[in-house]
Amino acid sequence: METMKMGNNELVLLxxxxPPELPEGSHVMTATIELPPGDPGSPPHRHSGPVFGYMLTGEMIFELEGEPERAVKAGESFWEPGGDVIHYQAANNLPDQKSKFVVVMVCAPDQEMLVFVSPEELEQRKGRRAPRPN
Structure with a gap:
């Protein structure tokens, strides 16, 4: 993280x-998502465009195709490119408290913001998933 002074204010760059080129007809959504304690999050899916996120509270296990899973803690940011990349996990890593994050999602024209991945496709692409921790 980088901190900059802007007059009397402090800007913390997360x-x-x-930025992607946005085709005509694209739109941007901002949302907060709250995960109950120990919640596994949504099933594997993909987004039609990039997603930028910031953890407000708690801790999330975050995993994208080709990358090892990692913990994202309150005060940290994350992003995913969208498109063909599978988002495997956004699970609450805390068994005893809620976790909450905010996302800004760029949505491609005439496409759903989120599409679940079929078990058949997951099987076909299993070689692209990073090794799982023990």
Whole structure:
């Protein structure tokens, strides 16, 4: 993280990425998502466009196709490219408290914001998933 002074205010830079080109008809959604204690989150899915997120409270296990799962803690940011990449996990890593995060999702024109991945496709792409921790 990087901190910058802007007059009397302090700006804490949580992360940067190059913005995608947005096709005509795209839209952007901002939402908060709250996971109950120990919740496994949604099943494997993909988003039609990039997703930028920030953990407000708690801790989440986050896993994208080709990357090892990692814990994202309150005050940390995360992102996923969207498109063909499978989002395997966004699970509450805490058994005794809620976790909450905010996401900004870029949605491609005429496509659903979230599409679940079939068991058949998961089987076909299993070689793309990073090794699971023991």
């Amino acid at each position: 992360g940067t990425v190059m």
